[in-house]
Amino acid sequence: MPTPSMEDYIEQIYMLIEEKGYARVSDIAEALAVHPSSVTKMVQKLDKDEYLVYEKYRGFSLTTKGNKIGKRLVFRHDLLEQFLKIIGVKDENIYNDVEGIEHHLSWDSIERIVDLVQFFQEDESRIDALKEIQKQNEAE
Amino acid sequence: MPTPSMEDYIEQIYMLIEEKGYARVSDIAEALAVHPSSVTKMVQKLDKDEYLVYEKYRGFSLTTKGNKIGKRLVFRHDLLEQFLKIIGVKDENIYNDVEGIEHHLSWDSIERIVDLVQFFQEDESRIDALKEIQKQNEAE
DNA sequence: ACTAATTTTTTTCTATAGTAAACTTTTAAG
Protein backbone atom coordinates (compact mmCIF):
# COMPACT_ATOMS: atom_id res chain seq x y z
CA MET A 1 0.00 0.00 0.00
CA PRO A 2 1.32 3.43 -0.90
CA THR A 3 1.68 6.07 1.81
CA PRO A 4 -0.29 9.32 1.49
CA SER A 5 2.76 11.03 0.10
CA MET A 6 3.34 8.28 -2.45
CA GLU A 7 -0.28 8.64 -3.49
CA ASP A 8 0.20 12.35 -4.11
CA TYR A 9 3.05 11.63 -6.45
CA ILE A 10 1.31 8.80 -8.31
CA GLU A 11 -1.79 10.92 -8.75
CA GLN A 12 0.17 13.88 -10.02
CA ILE A 13 2.26 11.77 -12.38
CA TYR A 14 -0.88 10.14 -13.74
CA MET A 15 -2.43 13.53 -14.44
CA LEU A 16 0.67 14.90 -16.12
CA ILE A 17 0.97 11.88 -18.37
CA GLU A 18 -2.72 12.08 -19.26
CA GLU A 19 -2.36 15.76 -20.05
CA LYS A 20 1.00 16.00 -21.75
CA GLY A 21 2.04 12.45 -22.51
CA TYR A 22 4.97 12.50 -20.09
CA ALA A 23 5.96 13.70 -16.61
CA ARG A 24 9.18 15.42 -15.70
CA VAL A 25 10.77 15.84 -12.31
CA SER A 26 10.42 19.60 -12.46
CA ASP A 27 6.71 19.46 -13.37
CA ILE A 28 5.98 17.23 -10.42
CA ALA A 29 8.06 19.38 -8.11
CA GLU A 30 6.13 22.42 -9.26
CA ALA A 31 2.71 20.79 -8.98
CA LEU A 32 3.33 19.40 -5.50
CA ALA A 33 5.31 22.43 -4.32
CA VAL A 34 8.32 20.39 -3.29
CA HIS A 35 11.94 20.52 -4.40
CA PRO A 36 13.22 18.49 -7.33
CA SER A 37 15.49 16.53 -5.05
CA SER A 38 12.47 15.30 -3.13
CA VAL A 39 10.85 14.21 -6.37
CA THR A 40 13.87 12.21 -7.46
CA LYS A 41 13.97 10.44 -4.13
CA MET A 42 10.30 9.55 -4.26
CA VAL A 43 10.43 8.45 -7.88
CA GLN A 44 13.19 6.05 -6.93
CA LYS A 45 11.01 4.62 -4.20
CA LEU A 46 8.04 4.31 -6.55
CA ASP A 47 10.29 2.46 -8.97
CA LYS A 48 11.42 0.09 -6.24
CA ASP A 49 7.78 -0.57 -5.36
CA GLU A 50 6.94 -1.05 -9.03
CA TYR A 51 4.49 1.79 -9.50
CA LEU A 52 6.70 3.08 -12.30
CA VAL A 53 9.84 2.33 -14.26
CA TYR A 54 12.61 4.80 -13.68
CA GLU A 55 15.68 5.47 -15.78
CA LYS A 56 18.11 7.98 -14.35
CA TYR A 57 18.05 11.33 -16.16
CA ARG A 58 15.85 9.83 -18.87
CA GLY A 59 12.42 9.86 -17.25
CA PHE A 60 9.90 7.26 -16.20
CA SER A 61 6.50 5.86 -16.98
CA LEU A 62 3.81 4.24 -14.90
CA THR A 63 3.55 0.47 -14.77
CA THR A 64 0.17 -1.19 -15.24
CA LYS A 65 -0.14 -1.23 -11.46
CA GLY A 66 0.80 2.44 -11.16
CA ASN A 67 -1.55 3.43 -13.92
CA LYS A 68 -4.49 1.60 -12.43
CA ILE A 69 -3.91 3.15 -9.03
CA GLY A 70 -3.36 6.59 -10.54
CA LYS A 71 -6.69 6.41 -12.30
CA ARG A 72 -8.49 5.58 -9.08
CA LEU A 73 -6.69 8.33 -7.18
CA VAL A 74 -7.67 10.95 -9.75
CA PHE A 75 -11.25 9.73 -9.72
CA ARG A 76 -11.31 9.98 -5.94
CA HIS A 77 -9.77 13.44 -5.97
CA ASP A 78 -12.28 14.75 -8.51
CA LEU A 79 -15.18 13.21 -6.63
CA LEU A 80 -14.17 14.91 -3.39
CA GLU A 81 -13.79 18.25 -5.16
CA GLN A 82 -17.28 17.83 -6.57
CA PHE A 83 -18.65 16.94 -3.16
CA LEU A 84 -17.18 19.93 -1.37
CA LYS A 85 -18.28 22.18 -4.20
CA ILE A 86 -21.87 20.93 -3.96
CA ILE A 87 -22.14 21.47 -0.24
CA GLY A 88 -20.90 25.01 -0.65
CA VAL A 89 -17.31 25.00 0.57
CA LYS A 90 -15.46 28.07 -0.69
CA ASP A 91 -13.29 27.50 -3.76
CA GLU A 92 -10.17 28.70 -1.98
CA ASN A 93 -10.53 25.91 0.60
CA ILE A 94 -11.48 23.06 -1.68
CA TYR A 95 -8.08 22.13 -3.05
CA ASN A 96 -6.33 22.01 0.32
CA ASP A 97 -9.13 20.12 2.00
CA VAL A 98 -9.28 17.50 -0.74
CA GLU A 99 -5.51 17.21 -0.69
CA GLY A 100 -5.70 16.60 3.03
CA ILE A 101 -8.51 14.08 3.24
CA GLU A 102 -8.27 12.07 0.02
CA HIS A 103 -5.69 9.68 1.40
CA HIS A 104 -7.63 8.93 4.53
CA LEU A 105 -11.02 7.71 3.39
CA SER A 106 -11.90 4.04 2.98
CA TRP A 107 -13.36 3.00 -0.36
CA ASP A 108 -16.56 2.38 1.55
CA SER A 109 -16.77 6.09 2.37
CA ILE A 110 -15.84 7.03 -1.18
CA GLU A 111 -18.68 4.94 -2.55
CA ARG A 112 -21.13 6.55 -0.14
CA ILE A 113 -19.97 9.97 -1.31
CA VAL A 114 -20.54 8.88 -4.91
CA ASP A 115 -24.14 8.15 -3.92
CA LEU A 116 -24.42 11.45 -2.09
CA VAL A 117 -23.20 13.46 -5.06
CA GLN A 118 -25.70 11.63 -7.25
CA PHE A 119 -28.41 12.37 -4.68
CA PHE A 120 -27.87 16.10 -5.13
CA GLN A 121 -27.29 16.01 -8.87
CA GLU A 122 -30.41 14.09 -9.65
CA ASP A 123 -32.68 16.65 -8.02
CA GLU A 124 -31.47 20.22 -7.91
CA SER A 125 -34.14 21.24 -5.42
CA ARG A 126 -32.19 19.31 -2.81
CA ILE A 127 -29.29 21.67 -3.28
CA ASP A 128 -31.69 24.60 -2.89
CA ALA A 129 -33.02 23.15 0.36
CA LEU A 130 -29.46 22.79 1.64
CA LYS A 131 -28.63 26.36 0.65
CA GLU A 132 -31.71 27.46 2.57
CA ILE A 133 -30.41 25.82 5.74
CA GLN A 134 -27.04 27.45 5.18
CA LYS A 135 -28.64 30.86 4.93
CA GLN A 136 -30.51 30.24 8.19
CA ASN A 137 -27.39 29.12 10.04
CA GLU A 138 -25.31 31.94 8.68
CA ALA A 139 -27.77 34.46 10.05
CA GLU A 140 -27.21 33.31 13.64
CA MET B 1 -1.17 25.64 15.22
CA PRO B 2 -1.06 22.09 16.51
CA THR B 3 0.00 19.29 14.14
CA PRO B 4 -2.45 16.45 13.41
CA SER B 5 -0.71 14.30 15.96
CA MET B 6 -0.86 17.01 18.60
CA GLU B 7 -4.58 17.36 17.88
CA ASP B 8 -5.08 13.66 18.51
CA TYR B 9 -3.51 13.98 21.91
CA ILE B 10 -5.36 17.16 22.88
CA GLU B 11 -8.65 15.64 21.78
CA GLN B 12 -8.04 12.45 23.70
CA ILE B 13 -6.90 14.26 26.83
CA TYR B 14 -9.97 16.48 26.69
CA MET B 15 -12.24 13.45 26.47
CA LEU B 16 -10.53 11.64 29.31
CA ILE B 17 -10.75 14.66 31.56
CA GLU B 18 -14.41 15.16 30.69
CA GLU B 19 -15.12 11.53 31.41
CA LYS B 20 -12.99 10.77 34.44
CA GLY B 21 -11.80 14.12 35.72
CA TYR B 22 -8.16 13.43 34.89
CA ALA B 23 -5.94 11.90 32.21
CA ARG B 24 -3.00 9.59 32.77
CA VAL B 25 -0.16 8.75 30.45
CA SER B 26 -1.22 5.12 30.29
CA ASP B 27 -4.84 5.96 29.41
CA ILE B 28 -3.74 8.14 26.54
CA ALA B 29 -1.27 5.54 25.35
CA GLU B 30 -4.00 2.95 25.39
CA ALA B 31 -6.57 5.14 23.64
CA LEU B 32 -4.20 6.24 20.89
CA ALA B 33 -2.47 2.87 20.61
CA VAL B 34 0.99 4.29 21.15
CA HIS B 35 3.63 3.56 23.79
CA PRO B 36 3.79 5.48 27.05
CA SER B 37 7.14 6.92 26.10
CA SER B 38 5.54 8.56 23.07
CA VAL B 39 2.89 10.08 25.28
CA THR B 40 5.42 11.55 27.66
CA LYS B 41 7.30 13.10 24.81
CA MET B 42 4.19 14.63 23.29
CA VAL B 43 2.88 15.87 26.63
CA GLN B 44 6.16 17.71 27.11
CA LYS B 45 5.73 19.37 23.75
CA LEU B 46 2.12 20.29 24.52
CA ASP B 47 3.33 21.84 27.77
CA LYS B 48 5.98 23.84 25.93
CA ASP B 49 3.30 25.09 23.53
CA GLU B 50 0.99 25.87 26.43
CA TYR B 51 -1.86 23.53 25.64
CA LEU B 52 -1.43 22.01 29.07
CA VAL B 53 0.55 22.28 32.28
CA TYR B 54 2.80 19.34 32.93
CA GLU B 55 4.38 18.22 36.17
CA LYS B 56 6.72 15.29 35.88
CA TYR B 57 5.28 12.10 37.36
CA ARG B 58 2.38 14.06 38.81
CA GLY B 59 0.11 14.55 35.83
CA PHE B 60 -1.14 17.51 33.84
CA SER B 61 -4.22 19.53 33.07
CA LEU B 62 -5.33 21.50 30.06
CA THR B 63 -4.81 25.24 29.98
CA THR B 64 -7.68 27.50 28.93
CA LYS B 65 -6.26 27.42 25.43
CA GLY B 66 -5.95 23.63 25.44
CA ASN B 67 -9.42 23.20 26.80
CA LYS B 68 -11.00 25.46 24.21
CA ILE B 69 -9.24 23.66 21.39
CA GLY B 70 -10.05 20.25 22.85
CA LYS B 71 -13.72 21.10 22.93
CA ARG B 72 -13.70 22.08 19.28
CA LEU B 73 -11.77 18.98 18.28
CA VAL B 74 -14.24 16.71 20.04
CA PHE B 75 -17.14 18.55 18.44
CA ARG B 76 -15.55 18.12 15.03
CA HIS B 77 -14.84 14.46 15.61
CA ASP B 78 -18.40 13.74 16.70
CA LEU B 79 -19.82 15.69 13.77
CA LEU B 80 -17.79 13.69 11.27
CA GLU B 81 -18.86 10.42 12.87
CA GLN B 82 -22.47 11.51 12.58
CA PHE B 83 -21.99 12.51 8.97
CA LEU B 84 -20.43 9.21 7.89
CA LYS B 85 -23.08 7.33 9.82
CA ILE B 86 -25.88 9.20 8.06
CA ILE B 87 -24.55 8.57 4.58
CA GLY B 88 -24.28 4.87 5.37
CA VAL B 89 -20.60 4.18 5.89
CA LYS B 90 -20.10 0.89 7.72
CA ASP B 91 -19.47 1.18 11.45
CA GLU B 92 -16.18 -0.65 11.20
CA ASN B 93 -14.83 2.05 8.87
CA ILE B 94 -16.16 5.13 10.61
CA TYR B 95 -13.61 5.46 13.38
CA ASN B 96 -10.56 5.13 11.18
CA ASP B 97 -11.91 7.43 8.50
CA VAL B 98 -12.78 10.14 10.98
CA GLU B 99 -9.42 9.73 12.65
CA GLY B 100 -7.81 10.21 9.25
CA ILE B 101 -9.71 13.20 7.94
CA GLU B 102 -10.57 15.25 11.00
CA HIS B 103 -7.27 17.09 11.04
CA HIS B 104 -7.42 18.04 7.40
CA LEU B 105 -10.68 19.90 6.95
CA SER B 106 -10.97 23.68 7.08
CA TRP B 107 -13.55 25.11 9.44
CA ASP B 108 -15.38 26.23 6.32
CA SER B 109 -15.88 22.57 5.34
CA ILE B 110 -16.82 21.64 8.89
CA GLU B 111 -19.55 24.27 8.92
CA ARG B 112 -20.89 23.03 5.60
CA ILE B 113 -21.04 19.52 7.01
CA VAL B 114 -22.94 20.84 10.03
CA ASP B 115 -25.52 22.18 7.57
CA LEU B 116 -25.55 18.91 5.66
CA VAL B 117 -26.17 16.84 8.77
CA GLN B 118 -29.00 19.19 9.69
CA PHE B 119 -30.38 18.85 6.15
CA PHE B 120 -30.78 15.12 6.63
CA GLN B 121 -31.92 15.26 10.23
CA GLU B 122 -34.67 17.74 9.62
CA ASP B 123 -36.38 15.58 7.02
CA GLU B 124 -35.93 11.84 7.32
CA SER B 125 -37.34 11.23 3.84
CA ARG B 126 -34.09 12.64 2.46
CA ILE B 127 -32.21 9.80 4.10
CA ASP B 128 -34.66 7.36 2.55
CA ALA B 129 -34.10 8.88 -0.89
CA LEU B 130 -30.35 8.52 -0.42
CA LYS B 131 -30.74 4.92 0.68
CA GLU B 132 -32.76 4.32 -2.46
CA ILE B 133 -29.91 5.55 -4.65
CA GLN B 134 -27.50 3.36 -2.70
CA LYS B 135 -29.65 0.32 -3.34
CA GLN B 136 -29.71 1.11 -7.06
CA ASN B 137 -25.94 1.57 -7.27
CA GLU B 138 -25.24 -1.53 -5.23
CA ALA B 139 -27.26 -3.62 -7.68
CA GLU B 140 -24.95 -2.75 -10.59
C1' DA C 1 30.87 20.41 -31.85
C1' DC C 2 31.52 23.04 -27.86
C1' DT C 3 30.15 25.55 -24.00
C1' DA C 4 26.45 27.54 -21.20
C1' DA C 5 22.16 26.88 -19.19
C1' DT C 6 18.91 23.77 -17.54
C1' DT C 7 17.52 19.66 -15.43
C1' DT C 8 18.29 15.90 -12.54
C1' DT C 9 20.70 13.47 -9.00
C1' DT C 10 23.53 12.75 -4.83
C1' DT C 11 24.80 13.73 -0.34
C1' DT C 12 24.16 15.64 3.93
C1' DC C 13 21.01 17.69 6.87
C1' DT C 14 16.36 18.80 9.13
C1' DA C 15 11.83 17.81 11.65
C1' DT C 16 8.10 14.89 13.24
C1' DA C 17 6.64 11.02 15.55
C1' DG C 18 7.13 6.62 16.98
C1' DT C 19 9.71 2.36 19.60
C1' DA C 20 12.76 -0.32 22.89
C1' DA C 21 15.11 -0.67 26.81
C1' DA C 22 17.05 1.17 30.83
C1' DC C 23 16.05 4.04 34.49
C1' DT C 24 13.35 6.81 38.13
C1' DT C 25 9.47 7.87 40.77
C1' DT C 26 5.22 6.77 42.78
C1' DT C 27 1.90 3.58 44.71
C1' DA C 28 0.27 -0.09 47.11
C1' DA C 29 0.71 -4.56 49.94
C1' DG C 30 2.23 -6.65 53.69
Next chain:
DNA sequence: CTTAAAAGTTTACTATAGAAAAAAATTAGT
Protein backbone atom coordinates in the same frame (compact mmCIF):
# COMPACT_ATOMS: atom_id res chain seq x y z
C1' DC D 1 7.78 1.62 56.83
C1' DT D 2 9.88 -1.13 53.67
C1' DT D 3 9.85 -3.22 49.32
C1' DA D 4 7.74 -4.97 45.05
C1' DA D 5 4.84 -3.62 41.33
C1' DA D 6 3.10 -0.18 38.47
C1' DA D 7 3.47 4.06 36.16
C1' DG D 8 6.11 7.39 34.03
C1' DT D 9 10.54 9.18 32.00
C1' DT D 10 14.96 9.28 29.53
C1' DT D 11 18.02 8.01 26.07
C1' DA D 12 19.29 6.19 21.87
C1' DC D 13 17.41 4.51 17.86
C1' DT D 14 14.02 4.00 13.58
C1' DA D 15 11.30 5.58 9.43
C1' DT D 16 9.22 9.02 6.48
C1' DA D 17 9.57 13.02 3.91
C1' DG D 18 11.36 17.19 2.80
C1' DA D 19 15.37 20.90 1.84
C1' DA D 20 20.00 22.86 0.60
C1' DA D 21 23.98 22.64 -1.83
C1' DA D 22 27.12 20.46 -4.73
C1' DA D 23 27.81 17.33 -8.55
C1' DA D 24 26.49 15.08 -12.86
C1' DA D 25 24.05 14.62 -17.09
C1' DT D 26 21.34 16.51 -20.68
C1' DT D 27 19.81 20.14 -23.83
C1' DA D 28 20.14 24.18 -26.42
C1' DG D 29 22.53 28.22 -28.65
C1' DT D 30 25.81 29.62 -31.47
